[in-house]
Structure formats: structure tokens, C-alpha cells
Amino acid sequence: MTDAVVVAEGLHKSYGDTPVLRGVGLTLHRGEVLALLGPNGAGKTTTVKILSTLLPLDGGSATVAGYDVVRDAAQVRRHISLTGQQVALDLKATGLENLTMIAKLSRVPRRQVKARVAELLDGVGLADVAGRRVATYSGGMRRRLDLAAGLIARPRVLFLDEPTTGLDPRSRRDLWELVRDVVAGGTSLFLTTQYLEEADELADRIALIDHGVVAAQGTADELKRRVGQARVELDLADAADALRIRTAFPDIADTASDTSAASPTVALATDGSLAHVRELIAGVESTGVVPASWRLREPTLDDVFLTLTGHAAHAPDAPEPGTTITQEKAA
């Protein structure tokens, strides 16, 4: 593909004897958002560090904006920005001072610094608080400032490593809005996240990473199709009922869910037709099992992750408040 701005093939990386990336391959097309989605420790940050030339690779190859990350590292760095889990803003300085400093360090022509900084502060909704010290900013405000910092040099590819981890739902939504604006402005975005919802919401394409391997790649719809059509989900009284349902529908009952739970849920895959749903419901009735409740549900990315990797993607719904971007995340 000629419009690819990031291409990684067979990336390998080990720390000591521990392999962390075991053949990561992925593609980001121009103007798109790619979400690298995976649980803690899957290898997201490591992948981003390799692609942004911060970390050498042990095997495989990658190009970013058309440049090889090893041979043309300096060129790669000219065309990208990275805002990540460990970014150092000067907390004692104001938002305005921080951006001005970064603009002066980057290739923004002197005479344009002031206007560019003002434009960005406005764009990320921080114009009103630009004169306040960053130490007084909320987590969401810091992330937005961080995003503005990443945009100063007008990168072709912007890497955002878990941009909303630690934010409350409201701030997260605000940041999503902002990210959409950035992409509408023509920047290609490489995003990592552990939130399925975030990938679903923002990404044109998603690469699922687990234990250093990209298990699947595609649009959210393509990935969901891999786990089939709508499912009939049954909330059951106990493990015995769950076993009866699984025995009655050996080919279409999901076996991944935990039936030892107090009130287990078992899902039956349908072919998406009304006739099949009707047939399944009749089939459930004829087993004598009476579900406490039931519903018809479209597959989610969670189902995809579970199906392709054998475990859930662990998306913590209640992120730790007060995480700051200057704080290094515990590995």
C-alpha cells in the first residue's frame, strides 16, 4: 500500500531473556487512526518506542512516514510526535510557558511561535487557563496540554500512548473530541489503549496485541464479524443449567465464560437471522431450563478479544484518579 505511513513487519524485542515482542506486524494508513489495543504488559509501549526510534529493535523492520526507523531514524523523528505515558511538562511553569518553550525547541519559525502557541491553546480549550501553573491543572487539562505539545511541530504521524488512562469518563470524552479534530486536520494517528470502548470509538482500524503478538487487525466491524453475528445471552440459575444449555447446543454455546459463577451467563451464537433466533429460543425452552433473564446482543470487541486470545482485555473502568503525565507508570 502506497498510502501507508507506518508499516511494521515482524518486530521482535526482548528484555534480557524475556521476549516482549514476538513478531509484531501492523499498518497505519494516511489520515487514519490505528488503535493498538491490548492489556497491561502486552507490548504496546515497547512497539511505540521502537516505531518512534526511542528503542532499538532486535528483529524485523519498520518504516514511519516512509523512512526506516533504524537507517533513517533522524528523518523519522522529524515527522513524528510522541506523547506518552511518561511526558515531562514543567509543572512550575504555566501552560503558555510550556508550549512556548517546546515551540522554540522545535522547528517553529521564531516569528510564528506566539501565534502557533495561541492557536493550539485555543484548539485544546486551555486558552482561559494558559497563564496558570501546570501544577494546578487537572489530569484532563494536562493531557490536553500534552496533546497540544505533540502537535506543535505539525507531525505527519502522532503517537499517543494510552492518552486517556487515568482520566474520568468526562475528560476522556473531551479528549476523544480533540483527537477527532486533530485527525480531521490531516494527522495520522497511532494510538495505544487498553480500553475497548476507546478503540471502538476512535479507531478506523484496530490491531489487537497480546503477549507481544498482533492477534488480529481490521476495522471494529471486521473484527466483530470474526466472532459471528448476534448472540442470545442467557442468565442462568446455576452451573447445572449452564451445563444443560452447553450440552444442548455444543457447537454454538460459548465455552469461554465462567459457569462456576453464582448466576452464570451462557451465550449462543446465531447466524443473525430471525428464524435462527426463534429456533434457538424454542430449543432453550425444550431443555426445561428457565433463564432468569436473556437478551439478544451484538458481538463486542470484548467478545473478539476473548475469542482470539482466550482471555478478556481487562479494561479497568475505574482508573486511578490523579495520575499525572509526569509520573512514570509502574511497569
Ligand SMILES: Nc1ncnc2c1ncn2[C@@H]1O[C@H](COP(=O)(O)OP(=O)(O)OP(=O)(O)O)[C@@H](O)[C@H]1O
Ligand atoms: N525496560 C524494561 N526492562 C525489562 N522489561 C520491560 C522493560 N520495559 C517493559 N518491559 C516488559 O515488557 C512487557 C511489555 O511492556 P510494555 O510497556 O510494552 O507493555 P504495555 O502494553 O505498554 O503495557 P501497559 O498497558 O501497562 O502500559 C512487560 O512485560 C514489561 O514488564
Ligand SMILES: [Mg+2]
Ligand atoms: Mg504502556
